[in-house]
Every structure is written in structure tokens, then in C-alpha cells.
Amino acid sequence: MIERTVPGRVRIRYTKIGRIRYTSQRDIARAFERTLRRAQLPIAYSEGFSPHPLLAFSLALPTGCESLAEYADLRFSAASEVPGGWQVVEEPSEADLQGIVAEFSRLMPEGVDMVSACILDGSEGSLQEEVTSCDWIVEVTGMATAQLEERVENLLSADEVPIQRERKGRMVSDDLRPGVLSLELVGPGASPGALRLHTELATKPRGVRPSELLRGLDSNLALARASRQAQWITRDGQRLEPLTADGELLGQATAPVGGR
């Protein structure tokens, strides 16, 4: 058995593109768990009556949406006895990370591709708490350019944009406006008749979904495509990615995203 080593804490960045995007966040979590077991990686488990693997994701991606920037934090433990030949090491090397990335890429379903990974020291906050906004490409049908342009302007200039949304099984009225940090009509979309919007949507205090943005624009719009381009953590007025495509923890985006 080849001796392979793995750090105690790892953040990975991955994509969700193609047919796999029709699965839910829960489905992706289950795919991760199956992959961890197939790779026989020594994932750490929680304590208690029904232990679960210590695997934390960033804000859930709505079913049907694709993403170039998904994140998961994983914890490995020497106490997790698996016969996979992996050793948890205190001072891991770049090669250890690459081993994990390669193993995940090999075993995860098509469309979930590992982009980069980095070592965590445990001082980082959780992805769910830290991420404050996301950049999206949203493509819509059902409206001509000039009309949609007007709807975008209306939304941006409004003080309040009430929309109905479901919360705990009940419909409640919510103000969408503070959650829309930027919005721009950039041109035609990929499919016939579709128009492309670039937008930055807040995740705090509640995440705004692309479908909710559409409801705030015009109820006649239909969603043709939604693609998460980036997730942002705000530090000292700067927007940083939880992990860049190049593998830098809390780094500046290496390529312009979301039309900025």
C-alpha cells in the first residue's frame, strides 16, 4: 500500500457544471461522503449518537444552477481508522493537497471538478458565516432588451422591492432591494431569446436566489440559466475569494468575474 499523507484541515474549491447541476446541494453532500469512503480518506466524524462526517459547505447552490466557485471545508483525523493508507500529518506538503484534489477529481461525478485546495489552520471562520455575497450570471427569457433595461433601472432606483417568499412553509413578504448589490444587463444570453444579467447578490442576512431576483424584476421573466461566478468574503472593504482558483486562501480574484 502506498503511503499517502493528508493535512488535518483542507478547503477545496470545485465546480458544478453540466448535468450534475440538476442535483440538489444535499445530493452533492452525499456524493462527497461516498467519495470520501471510496477514496478511504480519513475524514473526521462528529461525536454523539449518530456521528456524521466533518464536511462543511458554503451557501447552498439552488438546484439547477451551475457554479464555477463552490467550496467545502474538510477535516481529517488520525483517529478515523480507514485502511486507505492515508496518514494525517501536521506539516503537510503541496503534494499532499494535490493527492486529495486528484483523488476527488477521479471519483466525483462528472461536472464536479476540483479547481484548487489549501490547508487551513483552524482559525478561519466557517464558509457559511464568512461569505457575504456572490456574483452571478443570470439569463432570462420572456422580455425584450429595452423593457428589461427599464425593469433593471426601476429595481435599482427603488427604495424597497417587496417580494413574496416561502419561509418555513409560509409565504412572507420580504424586501429584496438591500440584497441586490449590483445589477446590469450586459447583452444576449447563450440560448435563443435569452438576455444576460450580471449581478451581485448578498447572502446576509438571508441569501437572495436568482429566482427571487427575477420575481423582483418582473413576474413574466423565466430563468434560462444561472451560474455562480464567485463567492465573496468582505475584509476591510475588500472583496476576497474564500480560495482562489490558484489556491490562495482569502485572495483577490485572479480573473475579472461577473463583468467587473
Added chain:
Amino acid sequence: MDSLFSQIEPLLFNVERPARYVGGEGGSRSPIHRDGVTAWLLTYPDTYEIGLPNQGLQILYELLNDREDSLAERTYAPWVDMEAAMRANGIPLFSVENHLAASAFDVIAFNLSAELTYTNVLNLLDLGGIPLHTADRGPDDLVVVAGGHCTYNPEPLADFLDAAILGDGEEVISELTVVIGGWRALPTAERTRRELHRRLAGIEGVYVPALYQPSFEGPLQVGLEILDPAAPELVEKRTVADLGEWDYPRTPLVPLTEVVHDRLNVEVFRGCTRGCRFCQAGMITRPVRERPAAQVVEMVRRGLEHSGYDEVALTSLSTADFSDIEGVVGAVVDEAANGRRVSVSLPSLRVDAFTVATAATIQQVKRTGLTFAPEGGTWRMRRVINKLISDDDLFAAVDAAFSQGWRRVKLYFLIGLPTETDDDVLGIARLGARCVEIGRQYHQAASVTASVGGFVPKPQTPFQWHAQDSLEELTRKVAMLRLAAKATRGLSIKWHEPAATAAEGIVSRGDRRLGAVLERVWRAGGTFQEWSERFDLSRFRNALEAEGLEEHWYTTRMRDPEERLPWDHLSAGLHKDFLVGEYHDALAEVGLEDCRWTPCYDCGACTTFGLEHQVASSQPPAGGSQGTGQGLELGVRVPVGLGSRPA
């Protein structure tokens, strides 16, 4: 033929659970269609979540894709939202792998596991652009076949099926491929439906309804004319003699989205000799063929490695009856799991303390609930149905479960069984109350759920002649039971909708005239009838009336054992005098032993096909068969005071 995916994709944002339609499962194949390769579309006529885990379909999927002269893709019934979108956009039924239209295939093969899915079969044929009636199909239309337990009376679907296949599919699938491939290669003028039917009828285990014509006098079927010399008088099922030669599925499908039974399933044996008289599966799948223990362990090891699952179910009709089950379970935990956290489940627990002990050794982690199936509320009732579990067996099992950490116990019962009295029904509440009492000794919050289904007499069983309870009677019994159970805190009753039981009964023992009824139900919008939110008995009743048929004739009527039954020309190997004898014994409350451990009483299953029971070990399961101690030493009398069969 091109992939329809670019047309399907725009629909997926607006339907529930779009992952149902995209394929991509671990273990799935993307076969290349070529001339001379017979293309099968394997179809489960219910939703993706229900159909995907079906083991029969997965086995055939691998076998067909491993052959040079065949390939297989899969499809499932699109949910009503997707179906509406497909019809609005002119998209036909498609396969989930390559997203090819049904018309790209040579054969569509349905798995028939439940009568209430029959209207979905019609809907899927229609959605696939396949002429509904066999009589309307031409040389270029797909061959429509069906397999599964319901094919032991396929008469209600006779108008729509080119062939129904009886029994195990592993071997016959090859013969079907060769015959269908040969027919497809004929010049168009010779490629008639009759020629197809004649060729299919020559395969053992294959029933071709179009070659038989039933005749009726009033409501009664009095005859069956054979229209072609190629058709046999009696079609006998296929039986795989040695399960050890068929270690499939080797790469079980691992879905991207959640499905029922979402775990590794390994079939440990086929068949059952416990002889529960209500159980069609137990009657038609005889004899018992156990998989060699070492192969079970190997299939678990391989399956876990391939899938990454952390749960494995050892499946069969009664896994606790597997010879030396403790040894196998121990080996699975020790060897196959290889240090991984794996929970092993036995989906059909036998009712005794031995079984609970086995369950306890393998469910170290999650002890949430255990399920037992006493089926009858009183010992009298259980003698009638030959489910030979004493009250004490049940109490010992429940005591063992609660004392070893389980908090919830679920009990399965049937109501509407032959000879059932109100006292038998109320016995369910009494048993439930006693089980709660036992549980309270260990946990304040101990709870017991009694799940109650309505009994539907099934073809090829000892009860095939018996009347089903009416809708009103079943409804009354459910209400009575609920009232009786109210007195016990911690006991809850769940029940199956009696109206659905009534509809299932109409179809279960139906004759060929039910085809027109099913067509009317389907045309009235009656798809997904096994889904309570979609089910409507009035559609069935209206359709029966429109066809001049009476519900009573099919359900609540006592049949004479001399009466000709619509499925008399189809055989699961069981002698009719065995079934009649069992029926009489049932009415006399006389039980029958498990024949694996006692001398053969010649039901016909072995002798008809020259087979024998195959056991993985000479060691009977702990506690003996049926938890009665029987079989602990071969030849020992069963200590539960059974009567003997009349000579």
C-alpha cells in the same frame, strides 16, 4: 438517432426533482447503437426514485450491455409535471443515458411489480409513440414485453403486451435477444407481428397473449382457444437453478439523487419456503436458492468499493432464514467492510429474539427502529395464513429489541384475511398495547406503530379463490381498530387506503376484459394510481360500468376451486392440488412446516423443474425456521402444536 437533451434541458428548471431525468449514475453505461445490435429500453413504470433501485432491472441492464448483440438503456415514468411539459413540446419518452427517443429502440421491457402501475404502462407506450394495442403494431414498431411478479396474471395487460415473461430473467433475456434480433433482420414483408409472436412463443417461459383467445359466458371465462400451434397449452416459468452463477449486479447503479432503498443491496437468496399463504412472492419464486456465503461477502466487498455506500442490505424474502445467517453477517462486517463504518440491514426481520440478537450485532451505530411482520393479530389468524409466529415469539422479539436500545418498533399486519373475525382485527390492538407495555419497562418514550394493509388475494396462491373484503368492510375494520388503539398511549395505527386496495383487487385477479377498463382509467387521466394524491377509485368504477363489468365479480366473490381461472394456462410450477390443499388447511386453521428442514410435500416447484433447494450452509438459522425451533435438529417436530395435513 440524436440525443434529445438540448430539447429536454429547457424544461428542467421548471419541474420537480430534475435529477430524475439526467442519468449519470455511477455504474450507468452509454451504449453505442449499431445495426444488428438489439436495443432494449428497460422501463420501470413508476417514478425514478421508486424504480432505480429495482434489482431485477439492474441485473438485466448489465447482462444486456455485456452481450455483443444487445444493449440496454433505462427509463422511468416522468412525473406529471414533466409529462405535461414533454407533451406540450412534442418530446417523446426518452432514455436517461443517451436521451434517445423510445423509437430508437427495438424492445421496450416493463417491470411489473404492482397492479396500480398498469395505467402508467399504457401512458408510457403512448408517450413513446408506440401503438397501444398489439394488434395495431407493424413491422417497425417496438416489441413490447413485461416481466416481474405481476406477469403471473398478465391478462389485464394482454391487449398491450407482445409477450409476458414468467420467472427469473437472467437466462431467458439471451433467448429473447436472439429471437427478436432474428425477427428484426427479416425483410419487411416477412416481418409480421404474427411471425414475431410465433417465434417468441417458442421460448420457454414466454407467454404471447395474442396467440390465445379467451371465451366468456356471461361474466365467467369458460375457455381459452389457442390460435397458433406455436403456442404451448401451459407456459411454465423460468427458474435459475444456481444463484451462484449470477453474481449480478456487479456494478450496481449509484444515483446522483436520493432514491428509495438508497444503499448497497445484495440479494442473498431467491425463493421462500415458509409458505405464508397470502404471499404471492413466496409461492411463485420457489424453490429456495441461497447464494454461496463467500459470494455474498465478495459482492458486498466489491459493491462497497464501487459505490462508497455505508449501508448494505442483505435482501431476500426473509433474510433471517438464510442458513447460518450469523456467520454471513459476521463475515460481512469483518471482511467485506474492511474497517469501514458500514451498517448492515436485514430488511425483512423474522419475528423472534434470535433475529434481534443478530440485528444487534450489526447495528451498532443507529438503533432507531426495528420492523417485524406478524401479519395477523391472533394466533388463530396466523395459523390460517401459515405465518407461524406465537404471541410469545413476538413478545420475546419486542422485549429483545427494546432491551437492546431500540426505541421504536413497527409491526406490519394485514386485515381482510380469509376467515377473519372482529376479534382477530382487535387482536392487532391488543398485541400493540402489550408491545408498548414491554417497551415501557425500558424507555418512557417507547412507541409501537402498527401498519395495516388490506389483503388482496393474489393469483397462484392458496387464497386465489377467496373473496376479498369489500371497501365498506375494510373501512369498518380500520375504524374499529383505530378506536381500539386509542386507549393505548404510544401505540399508533397507520393504514393503507381501503379504496386503493379495492382497485388493486379488481386488477389482480382480472381477466382479459380488464384491458379496456385500464385503457378507460388511463384516458380519464388515471396515471400514478399507486400515489394516494393521484388515486381515484371512481375512475375504476366508471370504467367497469362503461364496459358492462361488475366489481364484485373480480373482488368480493368466492370462486369455486373448480372454476376456470384466467391464469390457469400460466404456471409457477405449483400443483393445483397443492394450492387447493393449502386453501382447505387454511380454512381448517392447520399450519405447514418449512420444507427446507422437513420432508418434501411436493408443492411442484422443485419436481416440475427437476430442481432442489440450495442452501449455503447445512446450519439452519438460529432459532430454527420461522422462529419455531424447527430445524434445529432435522426431523424434530415443530413445538407449536400444528395439525397435520389431511391425507
